[in-house]
Amino acid sequence: MQVSVDTTSQIERRINVQVPAAEIDEAVATRLQEAAKNVRLDGFRKGRVPMSVVRQRYGSEVRNEVVGEVMRERYVRAITDEALNPAGYPQIEATVNEAGKDLEFTAILEIYPEVELASIEGTEVERPVTEIGDADVEEMIETLRKQNASWQEVERAAEDGDQVNIDFQGFLGDEPFEGGSAEGHDLVLGSNSFIPGFEEQLIGASAGDDKEIKVTFPEDYQAEQLAGQEATFKVKVHAIKGQQLPEIDEDFISKFGVEAGDVDAFRAEIRKNMTREAAQAVENRVKQQVLEALKNANDIPVPQALIQQETDGLKRQAAQQFGLGEDFDVSQLPNELFAEQARSRVQVGLLLAEVIKSNELDASDDEIKARVEQLAEQYQQPEQVVEYYMSNEQMKTQVKSALLEEKAVEKLLEQATVKDVEMSYQDALAAAQQQSGDEAEEEDGDEA
Known part of the structure; x- marks a missing residue:
């Protein structure tokens, strides 16, 4: 077997392989002889069909099978001998495939890029610093009360925050438009679930x-x-309902897993959850800034095969998110x-893998278990959660990957300048969400 490798780009290789004709022809002949033992044709007994007839009838099909198998086997041998690390499947095509001639084929493949990490030194990372105060806890309790509120019909004009039951139909000029009508629809004024300006005009109705x-x-x-169009909606108001907030009593508190029904224990549990949520928001905001700096400093080529794999995964996530079945x-x-978005994720993944490799980062079973125990705290039966994770290798691998990513971000953070910025609880959460949204918009803009 003769092999040559052409470099067609930073991450693309063309492998040219030549296999002696004798090997192919001999393999074809052997397989035809085996096949001839079971061939049945009119006028011949089983196994007595002349080889010339077998070859004429099945020769092309058998040769294609043999050539396909040989190309796959020799491709694997070639990438092993040449120490190539393919990213995805190759495109294999026979260029010479005739009896009596050497088989020649090419395999075009992408390989993982060689990464020489550039430092993110000089990057300024903003790290929110927040404390959960009593006012934050009370505000969260009010939010929980609103989420569990009931609605009671009232005999007064609608106010902001009320729920109105309405029929409506939308018109462009004098013509109704599709999708612009409903009957018996419940709308919370101030929820911003309708077109800007619609809900405000129902206040006082x-x-x-x-x-x-x-x-x-x-x-x-x-x-x-409808974009940019002026529209008129004819609305019939059937009922006005005011929000009835539940009392902070034992029944209400028990909904959140605080069995004792004690108000102080309830507040302590809320503070604990908010502290954890704030810590996650801070961690995510710092992580997003570090990864963005890492990408900007290392604009590496990304194999299209990996982008397509990630794209397919994002499609499945979108299908689940929108309930497409x-x-x-x-x-x-x-x-x-x-x-x-897929390209960005793959690029970050490749770079983080190199950070982990070059710094010889690892996560022990004890570290994995400690993280699982931390995750399990938010469940009612944490022991069962820990047992499930630790007995499932796939789940343990996911936790280990998350730990390694955190360690890689911490290692990168040593190269950056960290600036602590005091923020309220709500501002810290909003900042992390805003950065995620900005990055998504940047990706959409780059695509456009």
Whole structure:
């Protein structure tokens, strides 16, 4: 077997392989002889069909099978001998495939890039510093009360925060438009779930009122035929309901796993959960800044095969998120919606893998168990959660990967300048969410 490798790009290789004709022809002849023992043709007894007839009838099919097997086997041998690390499957094509001639084929493949990490030294990372105060705890309790509120019909005009039950129909000019009507719809005023300006015009309305509401659809509205259009909605108000907040009593407290029903224990549990959530938000914000700096400093080539794998994964996530069902064919979703985000994820993954490798980072079983115990604290039966994770190798691997990623970020953070910024609990959460949103918008912008 003769092998040569051409470098066609930083991460693409073309392998040229030549296999002696005798090897192929001999393998084809042997397989035809084996096949001839079981061939049945009219006019011949089983196993008595002349080889010339067998060859004429099955020779091409058998040769294709043999050539396919040889190309796959010699490809594996070639990448092993040449110490190539393929990323994804190759494109293999025979260039010479004739009896009596050496078999020649090419395999085009992408390989993992060789990464020489550039430092992120000089990067300024903003780290929020926040404390959970009594006012933050009380605000969270009020949020929980609102989430568990009931609605009671009231005999007064609608106020901000009320729930109104309405029928409505939308018109462009004098023509109603598709999807612009509903009957018996419950709408919370101030929820911003309708077009800007719609909910505000229902404040002051009473049950039995007929209202005519004029609004303008946003320029970036998802339905293109409505974007930027002025519309009129005819609205019938059926009922006004006020929000009834539950009392902070034993029944309410027990909904959140505080069995004693003690108010002080309830507040302590909320503070504990908020502290954990704030710590996660701070960690995520720092991590996002570090990874963005790492990407900017190391613009490495990314194999298309890995991008496609990640794209397919993002499609499946989107299908689940939007409830499209397990049978939904994700190939219907266009690649371009996910490709840039997928490329960014693969690039970060390759760079973090090199950080982990070059710094010889690892996570022990004790560290994995400690992290699982930390995760299990938020469940009612943490012991069962720990046992499930620690007895499942796949789950342990996921936790280990997360730990290694954290260690890699910590190692990178040593190269950066960290600036502590005092923030409230809400601001810290909002900052982390805002950065995630900004990065998603940047990816969409890069794609456009």
